[in-house]
Amino acid sequence: MEEKLKEIKCLREKELEQFRAISEEWIQREINYKAEIKRLELILAEESKDGVASVTLARHNTLVNRSESKRFEDKVKTVIHLAQGTNHSFSIFPRAEQ
Numbered sequence: 001m002e003e004k005l006k007e008i009k010c011l012r013e014k015e016l017e018q019f020r021a022i023s024e025e026w027i028q029r030e031i032n033y034k035a036e037i038k039r040l041e042l043i044l045a046e047e048s049k050d051g052v053a054s055v056t057l058a059r060h061n062t063l064v065n066r067s068e069s070k071r072f073e074d075k076v077k078t079v080i081h082l083a084q085g086t087n088h089s090f091s092i093f094p095r096a097e098q
Helices: 002-047 052-060 066-084
Strands: none
Touching (some): 002 052, 002 066
16 A cells, blocks of 8 residues: 555656656746847837737737736636645745746
8 A cells, every 4th residue: 555655656757757747847938029029019010000009909919818928827826825735835936926
């Protein structure tokens, strides 16, 4: 019984580490994606005759769902918080964001 418990605990630790790594990758991709959107919006504002109004119009007609990204990030943070509540100490978020 003790050996089985140790095996399960080891497996759980590996799964949490995999989740942490995937989460870190996803967050970095999200940061890069947001930076690229911002860069493109700045180019659009500078190059179009309507300036910032063209950016506003582009945002209004976009297929990019900005709120869904935030909801997903909140779900990831919730899972991390629950994992930490089980005495697993890791964090994928910088201290300032926690």
